[in-house]
Amino acid sequence: MIKLEIAANSGFCFGVKRAIQIVQETIRQNSKVATLGPIIHNPQMVNYLKNRGLCVLDNINEITDETIIIRSHGITSYEYKKLLEKEVNIVDATCPFVKKAQKYAQKLTQEGYHLFILGEKNHPEVKALLSYVDDSATVIANPEETIKITGKRKFGLIAQTTQSEDKFERLAINLLKECEELNIIKTICNATLLRQKSTMDLAKKVDIMIVIGGKNSANTNRLAEIAKSKGCKTFHIETSNEIKKQWFDDVSKVGITAGASTPKWIIDDVKKELEKLN
Ligand code: SF4
CATH class of the missing domain: 3.40.50.11270 (Rossmann fold)
Incomplete structure (x- = not known):
């Protein structure tokens, strides 16, 4: 069962x-x-x-x-x-949380900080953030990346709203080594943090995780990464059609999570299909 x-x-x-x-x-x-x-x-x-x-x-x-x-x-x-x-x-x-991040990006830049954005440079939210500071910010996807900024010793840090807290903290530590002043504004939204925490907690208790959401969804991809980082076998699907029976051999506990852009009817449908496995 x-x-x-x-x-x-x-x-x-x-x-x-x-x-x-x-x-x-x-x-x-x-x-x-x-x-x-x-x-x-x-x-x-x-x-x-x-x-x-x-x-x-x-x-x-x-x-x-x-x-x-x-x-x-x-x-x-x-x-x-x-x-x-x-x-x-x-x-x-x-x-409104995306707008808030845009305002903080402008504020830090106007105050003379060299702005770092934790995020994916090709994501529309990050492209928009960059545009509000005339493309003067540095976008970083890997928090351990080598920081190559000459001159400025005052750094500002924000994140794409759907980034993980863990990566954000790691980037802050990395930046601290390279500057005299670091102004951090945590722009990861609360909905993202809650979904990430719930996924993390659930991944620790189950045999496999099913993560539902757009393959193009940054926050859903992050949930899949988080579940995997907890050592849990993880499958990222968009709809119930992608479920494969063989995933559930020798499995007794299945965790389900879904990104912030996944509608309830898709989650319910996946749950219904998984119930049929019994
Ligand atoms: S995840 Fe949702 S609440 Fe958070 S910034 Fe994106 S749209 Fe807004």
């Missing part, structure tokens, strides 16, 4: 719920609605919204007369400027 346990904190966070509600409300009130890039990093939820009238544009030049919703992880200041020039109707669904 396989016992299933769902992480205490998993699935939609405040920022994602808010962004989805904004999309649904905007679709109700406007005939042509689009986002620049996906509103959240969950392909199934994005498809669900597309089926209800949302259009996803890859490029600002594709915009004609749509109402444009700014996605939860924000857009660059250059893109925002272009949107204003196009004089389209703009609805901002950027998560």
Whole structure:
């Protein structure tokens, strides 16, 4: 008999719920609605919204007369400027915690700190953060990376909102060796911290972990990394179709967790499929 346990904190966070509600409300009130890039990093939820009238544009030049919703992880200041020039109707669904990180990035830079951002340089949230400081910050993905900054001895540190606390602390220690002053602002959001902690706790108690969420979702990937780092066999899936029976040979306890952009209906469906294994 396989016992299933769902992480205490998993699935939609405040920022994602808010962004989805904004999309649904905007679709109700406007005939042509689009986002620049996906509103959240969950392909199934994005498809669900597309089926209800949302259009996803890859490029600002594709915009004609749509109402444009700014996605939860924000857009660059250059893109925002272009949107204003196009004089389209703009609805901002950027998560307030992402906005806060953008403000802190500007504040530290204006105060003369060389800014470091713990994050993935190609993630839209990080690209947006960089744009608000005129690309003057250094993005670091590996906290043990060698720091090569000449001149400035005052460093500032923030993180992409979905980074892990452990990596953030390790980067802070690494930076401290290279500067006279380090101003740290912990911009990892609480929803991320709670999901990471629940995943960590659950991974210690089970034989395998199933992590549900977009393969393009930074916070879901992080949950999978955390579960693996606890020595737990981990499978990252987007939907129940990816479940393989052979994963569960000799397994008695299965942990389930889901990223902040994973809808409840996908989590419920995976749980239902796993229950069938009994
Ligand atoms: S993970 Fe955090 S920062 Fe990202 S949308 Fe959710 S609440 Fe906002």
